[in-house]
Amino acid sequence: MSREIEIEFKNLLTKQEFDLLKEKFAIKSDLFKKQINYYFDSPTFDIKRLGGALRIREKNNSYTLTLKLKQSVGHLEIHQTLTEEPAKNMLNSNAIPTGEVKSYLEENGVSCQKLCLFGELATNRAELLYQEGLLVLDHSTYFHIDDYEIEYEVTDEKIGSEVFSNLLNQLQIPIRETPNKIKRFFTVKQQLVGEKIE
Secondary structure (H helix, E strand, O other), X not given: OEEEEEEEEEEEEOHHHHHHHHHHOOOOHHHOEEEEEEEEEOOOOHHHHOOEEEEEEEEOOEEEEEEEXXXXXXXXXXXXXXXXXXXXXXXXXXXXXXXXXXXHHHHOXXXXXXXXXXXXXXXXXXXXXXXXXXXXXXXEEEOOEEEEEEEEEEOOHHHHHHHHHHHHHHOOOOOOOOOOHHHHHHHHHHHHHOOXXX
């Protein structure tokens, strides 16, 4: 189990901008690795009300349960490595395994018995070191939507903001309001089912 503060900058891209970035950084197709995020919450969105999000990430035949919690700067991420059996059990029956994530949720009033799987988001991701951080290009699909995004993960918010803004300006990519993936996922889900998710 581990905890970390994640500081990242992100911007939605058009397919053309995504291709431009691939070309600028000479990113070949084989550098993209697939990962799948499975998102959970209660039917009344108790985790969202905590300012959090809960997912299992499947990547390279390994599974990580992560609770992300909004902080004044970035997000606190509580990670719990899972073997295949408890991961599949949670995906099939919503039974969250014992550990720091479950303890945190229960201590903050979330009934883990009410968790349900809301869906999955598949991402092809390429990562490369760039100046003071990690540059990430993501092509995600969910509910038949193609979604393109650039992220820049850093340890220093001020330096990261400057480097990220300079890169976008240099390539004439407009800065766009970019909710995180889980918000985009739930926005589309809401549109499909016609329910308001607050």
